[in-house]
Amino acid sequence: MVSTNGRTLQYREALREAMEEEMRIDERIFLMGEEVGEYNGAYKVSQGMLEEFGPRRIVDSPISETGFGGLGVGAAMYGLRPIIEFMSWSFCLVAADQIINNAPKMLYMSGGQFGCPAVFRGNNGAGGQLGSTHSWVVESLFSHVPGLKLAVPSTPRDAKGLLKAGIRDPDPFFNLESERMLGMGLHGDKDYSRYQHANKWAPPENDKDFIIELCKADIKKPGTDCTIVTDGRPVHFALEAAEALEEEGIDVEVVDVRTYRPLDIETIAGSVRRTGYAVVVDQSWPFASVGAEVASQIYEHCFDDLDNQVLRVHNDDIPAPYSRQREQDMLPNAKKIVDAVRSVTYNA
Amino acid sequence: MAVTVEMPKLSDTMEEGTLIKWAVKVGDTVSAGDHLADVETDKATMELQAFDDGTVAKLILDEGATVPVGQVILILAEDGESVEDAAKTEVSTAPAPAKEEPPAEPASAGGSDEPEKAPEPAKPEPQKPAPAPAKPIAAATPTPSPQAPASGSVKISPLARKLADEHGLDLNKIVGTGPDGRIIKRDVLKAAQDGTARPSAGGASAPPMAAPQAIALESKTTQVPGMRKTIAKRLVESKTTVPHFQVSVAINMDPLMEMRATLNQRLASQGIKLSVNDFITRAVALAATQHPVINSSWMGDTIVQHGTVNVGTAISLPEERGGGLVVAVCRDVQNKSMMQISSEVKELAGAARGRGLSPEQMSDSTITISNLGMPQFGVTQFNAIVNPPNAAIVAVGAAIEKPVVRDVYGEKKIVIGHEMNATLSGDHRVIDGASAAEYLTTFRSLLENPVGLLV
Amino acid sequence: MTATNASPSDVSNNSRPSDKLSDDQLVKMLYDMMLIRRFEEKTMQAYQQAKIGGFCHIYIGQEASAVGSISALKDDDPIVGAYRDHGFALARGMHPNYCMAEMYGKITGCAKGKGGSMHMFDRDRHMYGGHAIVGGQCPLGTGLGFSIQYEEKDNVALCYLGDGALNQGGFFESMNLAAIWNLPVIFVLENNNYSMGTHIARGTAMANDLSAKAQAFGMRYAECDGLDVLDVYNTFSDQVAMTRNAKNPQWERGNWDEIEYSREGSNPGPAFVNVKTYRYQGHSMSDPQKYRSKDEVGEYKERDPINILVNHLIEAGKATQDQCHELDSKAKQVSKDAITFAEESPDMPTEEMFTDVYANPFGPYIKGGLPNIITNENSGE
C-alpha cells in the first residue's frame, strides 16, 4: 500500500481546487456555465464557489452555448480569463462556430493582436446509458484544429495540475473531464492504491503553484514488454489490463498522453522504442481519431523499432447504444486491451 | 495621357472574361462609376464600371471576345487630351501580372494628378517566386531508413530486421514464427543466441538485406570480325533503304501439332523427326507459289519475280565460331517433300554451325524465314529486317498454349489451344499491305490444314 | 414593459448632440467618409486587377453608419463587426496603408496578411475584428460588454451586424444574455435591406417593425437615418450615454421575481439600434445584382451620405465648396498612397506562416505568482 498523504480528494474536487486557487490569484478569472452557481454545479464541480466568489465571478448562464461560449471568446480577447463550463461536451456542438472557428483562430487572424486565453471544460465521454447524443467524445473532433490545446486528465492529480496549467496558458484550452471519474478519490488511498503507482494520484496539499506542464505524457505504469498509449478514463482500463497481463508474464508500460494538443510524442516514442510493441487505446470512433493519429506518429518515429504493427482499441464504429450491456460492449475495456496486447506481442 | 481600362477580375475565381456588350462608344464622356460594358465572368454577367473620368478613345475588344483578366480592353482620353492621340496609346495585349507574382514594379507614387500606369505586361514566362523553403515548425520528420527493402521472400518486422542487422545474421537462415512466417524479434534473438544464421565466412558483417552480390561485368573492346561487318553493313543498308512494313497473323497450330506428333511417332523408327520449322518452310514456299509478288526482288528500275522459291533460313552461329548470323538456303522448296526439306535444312544447319556453309549454300534465296520460336526463347512475336534482295522475310514465334476461342461442336468456347504468330516484313517498293495479307492468309491456312503440306 | 424609442432630441428637439460638434470635428467626419469612399474605389480597382484576392465587400454607401456611430464613442470603447469592415477600420483610425496592405496579403497589413479583407483587427484602436461568419461576432460583442461590466469600466461595446445576421441563433442568444445581465453593449444593425440578394422582408420576421426584436428582450430600441451622418451621430450619442455604466442586476443575489430591468434615464442598459443604410455596390465583388433595380440604386444615390453632409456644411457656412474638393483630393491621394504602400510592401514571409498559431507554443509554464498571459505582449515576435 502506498501513501497518498491520506488525502481524500475527488476528481471533481481537484478540478474545483484548481479553479479556486487560480481565481484567488487572478481577479480576471471567472467561471460561467449552466448551473455553476445557485445549483452548485450540475455535477457539483463548482460546489460552494458562488459563496466564495459571488455572482460576478461565478456566473449562471442560460442554456445558450453559442451565446456564452462566444461571450467567453470575446471576454478573453478583451483581457479576461474566462472558464466556460459545458455541462457536457456533448452540448458544445451547438457552439462549434464559437469554440473552434473563433477561439483557436483569433490570434492568427489578427496577426497576433488578439489571443483567446479562455478555458472550456466539461464532461466528455459516455456517462451511463445516456444514448448517442449525450455520449460524445470530442478529443478527436477538436484535436484536429490548430490553435487550441486539449487535455484529457485521468486522475485527480492530473485534473488539478492540467487545469491549472490550462488556466494560466495564453491559448484556448479544452479540458475534457469524465463524468465517470468525478467521484474517483472519494475513498482516498483505497481508490488510488489499486495500482502500483497510485501514490501519484492525489495532488499535493497546500501547493497553490502545483501545475502539470502541458505536453508532458506520463508513464502511469512502467513496463518492458509492450507500450499502451492512452488517455483519460481508458488509462484505468489499461491499468486493469496490465494487472491481468502481469499474471501471464507480460509486463506492459502504460503511457498517459495527458494532452493531445500538444502531443508529447517524445515520451510515447521513447517507450515504444524500449518495448517494440504498441497498443493505442482511446474512447473515440476509429476513423481519423486521436488513436489513429498517435498510431501514425508511432509509425513515423519508431518504424524500425516495431516488431509488429500498432494495434488500436477504441469505440465500436457505431453511435452509442442505450442498452446497458451493449453500451459497455462498444466502449474500450480491459479485456479488449488484454487481447490486443497478447496479439501484438505474438502471445495470442 | 490616356487611361487604360483592363479586363477586371470580378470574382474570387475569375481568370478570364468575355466582353458581352459595350455600354459606351468612342467619343462618349464617362465619369467614375459609369457603366462601361457588360462582362461575363465565371459566375455571372456583371457591369464593368469606370474608375476614372474621360472620353472613350478606343474600344479594343469586339463584343463576344474573351480575354484574360488584366488585358487592356478600352482606352480613355483624359481631360484635355484628344481622342485621336489617346487612341494611339500603345497597349499590350498581354494580361497584367497575375497576383502570384510580385508586382513587377511598384506603381508610381508621384504627383496627385499623375495618371494610373497601365499594368506592366506580363513577361512571356511569368517568374513564380522561388518555392518557399520547407516550413520550420513540425517535429523532426523521420528520415527514411536507408536500408534496402526486404527481398520479397523474407517477411520480417522492422525491429527484427534492425536486430538481425546488428547481429549480422543471415535472414534466410532464421525461421520466422510470426504470422505467415514473419521473422519477429524473438526469432532473431533466438538465432543470435543459438549461433545459427551466422552468415557464411567472409560476409560476416554483410547486412542481411544488402543488395545481391555484385556482378562484375568485364568491359572490353574487340575488333569487328568480317562477318559481323558484312551483317552490319547489309542490315543497315536494308533498314535504311528498304521501306519496311509489317503484317502479322495468329495461327491455330492445334492440327499441325497433332499431325506432327503422329507423324514423328511413325517416322521415329527411321530416325526422322520433323520440326515445326520444316512445316513452316514448306508453307512459306507453297504460299509463295500462289502469291509470286512476295517472291520477288527490287532491282532499281525493274522488279524481278523469281521462277523458283529458294527459302533462306536465318541461323545464328555459336559463339565459338565467332557468332553472327548466316542465311542458309534451301533451293526449290516448292518441289520438295517434307522429308527432303527436313533432312536438307538439318544438314544446312549442321554445316553452318560446324565446318561452315559453302557460298552456294548461302546465296540465291528468294524469301527468308527467321524463327525464334524455339522453346528456350519463348518469343511469341517479333519483327525481322528484310534480307535484300528478298522482298519478304517471315518472322515466326513459338507455338504456345493459351486460352483461345474455338468452335467446339458448333459452340464458341474458350479452350486451351496452340497459337503461333507470324509477322511478315516486306519491302514496300515491291509488296503492298494487301498482298502481304493475302500471302499470310494462304500461309496460315496451309499451316492450319497441314495435310496439304504433305502432298 | 415596452421598448421605447427614447431619444432626448425628441424631447428637446432644438438641441441635438451634433450641435456641439466643432467645425473641425465636422470636417473630420466628412473627410473620414470621403476617405472610405475613395479608399473603397481603389480597393475595387485593385481587386479587379487581381491584386486583392478572396471575398471582398465594399462599404460605399454606408459610410455614414461607421463614421457617425464611431464619432459618438470614446477612443477606448471596443467595437466588433462583420466582414464588410474596411469602413470601420478607417473610421476607427486605422492607417489606410495597413488596411490596404492587409488586403494585399502583405506583412505590413494590420494582421500581417493573415486575415485579409474580411478580418481587419486593430488592438490599439480597440477594434476587435471583422468576422466572416454571419452572426459569429454577436457573442463576441456580448463578451466585450460582459468584460466592461466585469471590470466595472465605463465603456460601451458596439457590436455591428448586417440584417442577415438578424436571423442567426447567435444573435438571439446574445440579445438575451445582454438583456438578463444588462450588459453595456449596443447591437448596431447596419440595415442595408439586403443580405446578399435576399431582401430583409423575405428573410426576417417583423422586418417592417424591427423594434419587435428589442422588445422581445425588453431592450431599448432606436433607429436612425443611416445616410445622414449627423442623425447617426445624434442617435448614438444618446444611446451610448444610456448604455454606459450598465449594472448587472444579478450581482445582487436575492429575490428573482423582483429583478428590475428598466433601462431608461438613470438606469442604463443595452440597446438595439437600427441604422437604415444602403450599399451602392454588389454584395461582394462578384455580384451581378439581379435582385434589385437600377432605379432603386439610383434613388439612394440621390441621397448620397457624403453629399448630404457637404450640403449641410456649405449651407451652414462651416465649409466651402473648395474646401470640400480639397478634402476629396486628399482622400484620393491618401488612398492612392495606400495602394503604393501595399504594392511596395513585402509579402508575408514563409516563416511568418507559423507564428501566431499559439501564443505559448509549448511552455514553459511559470510557477507561482501571476502568470505571464497578456497575449498582445506575446505578439511582437
Ligand SMILES: Cc1ncc(C[n+]2csc(CCOP(=O)(O)OP(=O)(O)O)c2C)c(N)n1
Ligand atoms: C454562417 C454563414 N452563412 C453564410 C455565409 C455567407 N454569407 C456571407 S455574407 C452573407 C450575407 C449577409 O448579409 P448581411 O448580414 O445583411 O450583411 P451585408 O452583406 O448586407 O453587409 C452571407 C449569406 C456566411 N459568411 N456565414
Ligand SMILES: [Mg+2]
Ligand atoms: Mg445587409
